[in-house]
Amino acid sequence: MVLEGLGQSLRDALRKVAGSSNVDEKLIKEVSKDIQRALLQADVNVKLVLELTKEMERRALTERPPAGKSAREHVIRIIYEELVKILGEQRTLPLGKQVIMMVGLYGQGKTTTAGKLARYFHKKGLKVGLIAADVHRPAAYDQLKQIGDKVGVRVFGSPGERSAVKIVEAGMRELSGLDVIIIDTSGRHALEADLIEELKAVAKVANPDERILVMDASVGQQAGPQAQAFHDAVGITSVILTKMDGTAKGGGALSAVSRTKAPIVFIGVGEHLEDLDPFIPARFISRMLGMGDIQSLIETAKETMTEEQALETTRKIMSGRFSLKEMYEQMEMLTNMGPLKKLMSMLPGLGGGLQDKVDVEETQERLRRYRIIMDSMTEEEMENPKLIKSSRVMRIARGSGMDPKHVRELLQQYNTSKKAVRGLMGNRKLRKQLMKQMQGGQLEGLQ
Numbered sequence: 545m546v547l548e549g550l551g552q553s554l555r556d557a558l559r560k561v562a563g564s565s566n567v568d569e570k571l572i573k574e575v576s577k578d579i580q581r582a583l584l585q586a587d588v589n590v591k592l593v594l595e596l597t598k599e600m601e602r603r604a605l606t607e608r609p610p611a612g613k614s615a616r617e618h619v620i621r622i623i624y625e626e627l628v629k630i631l632g633e634q635r636t637l638p639l640g641k642q643v644i645m646m647v648g649l650y651g652q653g654k655t656t657t658a659g660k661l662a663r664y665f666h667k668k669g670l671k672v673g674l675i676a677a678d679v680h681r682p683a684a685y686d687q688l689k690q691i692g693d694k695v696g697v698r699v700f701g702s703p704g705e706r707s708a709v710k711i712v713e714a715g716m717r718e719l720s721g722l723d724v725i726i727i728d729t730s731g732r733h734a735l736e737a738d739l740i741e742e743l744k745a746v747a748k749v750a751n752p753d754e755r756i757l758v759m760d761a762s763v764g765q766q767a768g769p770q771a772q773a774f775h776d777a778v779g780i781t782s783v784i785l786t787k788m789d790g791t792a793k794g795g796g797a798l799s800a801v802s803r804t805k806a807p808i809v810f811i812g813v814g815e816h817l818e819d820l821d822p823f824i825p826a827r828f829i830s831r832m833l834g835m836g837d838i839q840s841l842i843e844t845a846k847e848t849m850t851e852e853q854a855l856e857t858t859r860k861i862m863s864g865r866f867s868l869k870e871m872y873e874q875m876e877m878l879t880n881m882g883p884l885k886k887l888m889s890m891l892p893g894l895g896g897g898l899q900d901k902v903d904v905e906e907t908q909e910r911l912r913r914y915r916i917i918m919d920s921m922t923e924e925e926m927e928n929p930k931l932i933k934s935s936r937v938m939r940i941a942r943g944s945g946m947d948p949k950h951v952r953e954l955l956q957q958y959n960t961s962k963k964a965v966r967g968l969m970g971n972r973k974l975r976k977q978l979m980k981q982m983q984g985g986q987l988e989g990l991q
Contacts, residue, residue: 632802
């Protein structure tokens with residue numbers, strides 16, 4: 545998880561509040577010091593930390609809890625709200641026709657991020673094209689072309705051409721029929737005069753709707769001055785912070801950029817093309833504190849499963865049908881939704897407590913193993929797992945290259961899941977709600 549150390553420290557502070565018998569000034573001061581320590585270790589600016597904790601203390605000691613809320617719940621809510629404040633205002637990129645120009649220094653992950661952004665819009669149903677306008681870095685076009693092929697979007701480039709302006713002019717004509725055009729520009733080791741002039745010339749030709757600055761989060765608090773310098777030079781509209789998964793300075797970068805009023809629209813949380821999260825401060829803090837993020841989970845599910853598929857799965861389960869085929873479909877959907885640890889962080893209560901105890905990598909590996917085993921089963925066996933006795937277990941094990949004990953483990957997991965589904969369908973209130981949604985031809989009520 546992003547900023548895992550900070551998240552753990554903040555969750556510990558919240559547990560201290562939740563587990564207290566009495567919320568008094570002594571507890572508030574103690575929790576305030578814990579939060580100060582956690583934020584400073586995450587490289588958040590000292591002045592900002594003191595401002596935050598001072599306001600948190602003031603509110604916790606003077607505000608009365610709203611009706612129906614306990615003092616503990618009220619203090620936890622205050623902590624959450626004050627943490628959200630330091631991350632600035634939320635901004636999301638529009639899902640419509642636009643030209644996006646990516647800018648940034650060398651080594652910040654600009655080209656990969658351009659590909660991730662292309663994937664994001666492509667998954668939203670838009671037609672996307674990439675322009676390889678980095679004429680200085682060797683093999684920049686080849687890298688972008690490989691990424692574009694993986695994502696399934698068009699890539700325009702002209703290897704050997706030394707003029708970024710000419711490439712962009714030709715690329716804009718070639719890709720004019722697409723919804724989103726993303727321009728990957730050149731970088732430098734520093735914001736030098738020739739880079740500024742090149743970016744200005746490209747911007748004049750492309751007339752981009754967005755100028756997005758890509759920055760490595762490991763620069764910490766220096767992200768603020770860097771963002772401001774780029775803004776002064778080329779007028780950036782928003783920022784994407786990369787490598788948020790591997791740096792303790794991410795907190796410093798997030799808070800520093802937000803103070804420049806340059807909104808952060810995405811954060812890069814891994815090396816894979818799907819590892820790009822829209823930056824929504826309230827959801828980000830909620831996940832970090834272990835409060836979950838159900839809305840993001842729903843949005844992720846919608847990208848990997850159509851409403852018709854969801855309805856069909858629900859119909860099968862309601863009819864009492866839960867074979868290995870249904871189990872396989874559910875596991876495939878879960879795998880397509882992304883890393884298990886990321887999904888767990890979206891569920892309330894799992895972002896901290898249980899997630900810290902579960903061996904997520906082992907669980908992910910077990911799901912992978914189960915799918916390989918089921919790929920070695922016949923259609924008949926998938927439909928009717930009761931047929932799988934000793935001789936079939938041995939055949940399936942040989943066919944999948946697995947140990948027979950793993951086949952038996954899968955069958956045991958299937959039986960456990962089937963009992964759980966039956967128990968769920970035994971809940972008359974839930975069953976009635978599902979029936980109502982089915983008759984209406986939609987699943988929105990399940991959200």
